[in-house]
Amino acid sequence: MSTTVEQQDNSNQNRRITWEGCSVLLDINDGDRLVFSRLTAGSIVKIGNKNYPLRPLIGCPFGSLFQVESGENGPSLARVISTAEDNNTEDKKECDLKEESRDNRALIDNNTAQTLTGEDIEGMRRQGASGNDIVEALIANSATFENKTSFSQEKYRLKKQKKYAPKVLLRRPFARSICDTYFKKYPARIGFLRVDTLSLILSFSNVTANSDVLVVDMIGGMITGAVAERLGGTGYVCNTYRGDSPYSIEIVRIFNFNDEINKRIVRLSLGELSGNGDLKENEMISSNQESLTFEESTEDKIASKIYKAAKPGEKASQDSINSWKENGFSSLIIAAPDVDAWSIVKEVLPFLSFSAPFVIYHQYLQPLATCMHNLQVEKMAIGLQITEPWLREYQVLPSRTHPHMQMSAFGGYILSGTKICNEKSTTQ
Amino acid sequence: MLPTDPTKKLSFKRHITDGDLVIVYEKHDNMKAVKVSEKSVLENRFGVFKHSDWIGKPFGCKVSSHKGGFVYLLAPTPELWTLVLSHRTQILYIADISFVIMYLELIPGCVVLESGTGSGSLTTSLARSIAPTGHVYTFDFHEQRAMAAREDFERTGLSDLVSVGVRDIQGEGFPKDLIGRADAVFLDLPQPWLAIPSAGQMLKEDGVLCSFSPCIEQVQRSSETLASNFTDIRTFEVLLRTYEVREAKMEQCQTEEGTPGARPNKRKQRVSEASHWEQDKSDSHMVMARPSGEAKGHTGYLTFARLKCVA
Numbered sequence: 001m002s003t004t005v006e007q008q009d010n011s012n013q014n015r016r017i018t019w020e021g022c023s024v025l026l027d028i029n030d031g032d033r034l035v036f037s038r039l040t041a042g043s044i045v046k047i048g049n050k051n052y053p054l055r056p057l058i059g060c061p062f063g064s065l066f067q068v069e070s071g072e073n074g075p076s077l078a079r080v081i082s083t084a085e086d087n088n089t090e091d092k093k094e095c096d097l098k099e100e101s102r103d104n105r106a107l108i109d110n111n112t113a114q115t116l117t118g119e120d121i122e123g124m125r126r127q128g129a130s131g132n133d134i135v136e137a138l139i140a141n142s143a144t145f146e147n148k149t150s151f152s153q154e155k156y157r158l159k160k161q162k163k164y165a166p167k168v169l170l171r172r173p174f175a176r177s178i179c180d181t182y183f184k185k186y187p188a189r190i191g192f193l194r195v196d197t198l199s200l201i202l203s204f205s206n207v208t209a210n211s212d213v214l215v216v217d218m219i220g221g222m223i224t225g226a227v228a229e230r231l232g233g234t235g236y237v238c239n240t241y242r243g244d245s246p247y248s249i250e251i252v253r254i255f256n257f258n259d260e261i262n263k264r265i266v267r268l269s270l271g272e273l274s275g276n277g278d279l280k281e282n283e284m285i286s287s288n289q290e291s292l293t294f295e296e297s298t299e300d301k302i303a304s305k306i307y308k309a310a311k312p313g314e315k316a317s318q319d320s321i322n323s324w325k326e327n328g329f330s331s332l333i334i335a336a337p338d339v340d341a342w343s344i345v346k347e348v349l350p351f352l353s354f355s356a357p358f359v360i361y362h363q364y365l366q367p368l369a370t371c372m373h374n375l376q377v378e379k380m381a382i383g384l385q386i387t388e389p390w391l392r393e394y395q396v397l398p399s400r401t402h403p404h405m406q407m408s409a410f411g412g413y414i415l416s417g418t419k420i421c422n423e424k425s426t427t428q
Numbered sequence: 429m430l431p432t433d434p435t436k437k438l439s440f441k442r443h444i445t446d447g448d449l450v451i452v453y454e455k456h457d458n459m460k461a462v463k464v465s466e467k468s469v470l471e472n473r474f475g476v477f478k479h480s481d482w483i484g485k486p487f488g489c490k491v492s493s494h495k496g497g498f499v500y501l502l503a504p505t506p507e508l509w510t511l512v513l514s515h516r517t518q519i520l521y522i523a524d525i526s527f528v529i530m531y532l533e534l535i536p537g538c539v540v541l542e543s544g545t546g547s548g549s550l551t552t553s554l555a556r557s558i559a560p561t562g563h564v565y566t567f568d569f570h571e572q573r574a575m576a577a578r579e580d581f582e583r584t585g586l587s588d589l590v591s592v593g594v595r596d597i598q599g600e601g602f603p604k605d606l607i608g609r610a611d612a613v614f615l616d617l618p619q620p621w622l623a624i625p626s627a628g629q630m631l632k633e634d635g636v637l638c639s640f641s642p643c644i645e646q647v648q649r650s651s652e653t654l655a656s657n658f659t660d661i662r663t664f665e666v667l668l669r670t671y672e673v674r675e676a677k678m679e680q681c682q683t684e685e686g687t688p689g690a691r692p693n694k695r696k697q698r699v700s701e702a703s704h705w706e707q708d709k710s711d712s713h714m715v716m717a718r719p720s721g722e723a724k725g726h727t728g729y730l731t732f733a734r735l736k737c738v739a
Contacts, residue, residue: 210560330438354486365671387670
């Protein structure tokens with residue numbers, strides 16, 4: 001492949017402007033709600049009780065901020081244009097925060113501080129007031145606002161803004177944001193894998209361009225996707241599985257992978273990898289056919305430039321299988337919450353090259369401890385280590401810096417090590 | 429170190445050759461980087477190892493000294509390199525490194541800027557993440573240190589991916605020819621706020637900046653400076669806890685009836701208390717894990733921010 005093609009592919013993966021059909025992460029109100037969407041002519045996002053078409057987001061750079069507007073054609077999202085002036089006012093606010101003498105000794109919490117009623121607000125809306133106008137009106141009509149500390153004034157403003165003038169931030173779906181979002185919304189689907197743990201897995205397993213990475217991904221494709229992202233359309237991530245049906249890798253579809261990257265995501269059953277069973281010959285024929293049709297379709301694409309997406313997770317080609325059997329994989333990652341770590345590692349470790357690193361993720365410690373012990377006893381690996389990352393976020397504000405009050409207390413355990421070449425494995 | 433060169437890629441058939449860089453592994457906390465040279469020897473507490481004995485052996489193999497002591501020979505990875513490199517400065521370790529790379533959203537093809545280079549621990553991992561088509565531009569104001577880093581990258585085979593410049597980034601900012609080209613910028617400087625305006629110029633829109641600082645006062649000032657051109661400003665601390673695993677024989681508490689685990693009758697238990705604790709005849713081994721007694725309690729704060737998109 002020529003370098004120009006490669007560079008195009010890379011820029012493709014690293015696109016910073018959205019396009020029709022691209023997958024996006026919508027961050028609504030500063031992380032309060034996170035929604036994965038696909039930008040099409042008809043797609044919408046629901047905020048409060050209104051539906052907003054996503055069409056205006058197409059062609060905007062990732063990182064753009066949108067606010068809601070109620071125009072003649074119904075509710076819509078409009079891009080917020082930030083100017084240098086905004087920045088200055090923010091700076092001023094920060095300076096004010098430094099001197100503070102007010103406190104809440106006079107505050108009586110009897111729910112009478114706000115004189116604006118729900119009807120008043122509805123009335124303002126009907127007259128076409130913007131969300132920000134309503135927020136200002138609420139502040140003007142709050143009897144207690146002036147006496148609040150500037151910090152709690154800011155908090156009040158933010159709270160009202162989220163309700164009456166929600167903001168939508170357009171985010172790139174990357175391993176980082178996808179893992180973060182799943183961890184927040186559906187932690188069980190990714191086996192409670194926190195993003196810092198995922199980052200450690202990718203480091204310990206030495207995933208890099210041109211690697212051949214064997215994965216047992218039973219956490220929805222989170223590992224597969226993160227690995228494919230780091231491979232950038234080179235090497236292979238091979239998802240192996242027991243039995244007849246491969247594990248779901250639905251999360252992979254959230255990444256904006258191009259064909260080159262999708263083609264590098266393949267599957268292969270453990271039986272076929274081990275090379276036992278009569279299946280082999282049949283498989284060889286069918287995979288030959290597959291690769292034939294594959295060639296055709298790539299030619300088609302170049303000729304007619306009709307976009308035909310390559311599907312991630314096709315069966316590995318016989319050439320690849322042969323090469324892996326001959327050379328071994330360069331990394332191994334196992335994330336199988338429901339399979340005993342030792343029993344799976346015993347099966348797949350022989351396919352890993354000597355001196356290659358492996359990582360096993362689990363949300364419980366004991367299976368990893370047992371597995372580590374067995375690997376030691378069997379002299380299969382060195383540099384064995386069980387680690388658990390700890391992650392704490394900080395609020396950083398003038399004179400108000402401290403760790404967040406709430407934090408995730410657990411992000412999973414990982415067992416890492418390096419396979420060695422001992423007498424037993426060489427005779428194999 | 430990286431499989432960008434297919435002949436250096438790990439494989440069952442890949443053997444150690446003259447000139448290879450190997451990591452000599454004695455123990456998990458005792459490793460050394462050695463360049464294989466046919467006529468050389470390695471001497472350590474296990475005895476004398478002849479390099480010529482190593483040539484032709486697969487990576488990951490065990491080799492013996494003249495006294496029968498042994499070590500393992502491993503292929504270098506950025507993780508192993510971080511454990512063996514010569515410390516010319518305080519270095520970043522795996523937890524911070526991994527988190528930085530994930531949060532900077534580095535993928536093959538990215539352009540990333542770093543200052544200072546220091547001992548090149550992070551640089552090696554940055555190079556791994558952007559290979560084979562991306563590039564790391566790293567700067568250090570210390571000429572000797574920059575030179576030593578350059579030699580290291582030569583040794584580890586990363587020279588094509590990394591450019592080391594001698595430059596005071598706090599004082600002069602990043603070079604103008606990199607304006608608008610960086611996908612990400614990493615700062616490990618005593619006064620990062622001085623370099624932030626320049627870092628902002630280098631970044632593409634929505635590009636990510638990370639500043640590593642050991643002290644909270646540095647974080648405070650950096651965050652204030654970031655507020656003008658950046659958004660999504662977040663500060664984290666990431667640490668690692670390691671576990672010790674041990675197999676031990678555990679004594680079992682047995683009731684008179686000999687049914688371990690059955691709830692013992694209180695009165696009976698008092699009568700013949702002494703006889704209840706006895707070694708279980710059947711081998712009852714247990715694998716147990718506990719956190720290691722000591723750990724790094726602090727490395728530094730990681731502050732991330734995204735360059736605002738100005739429409």
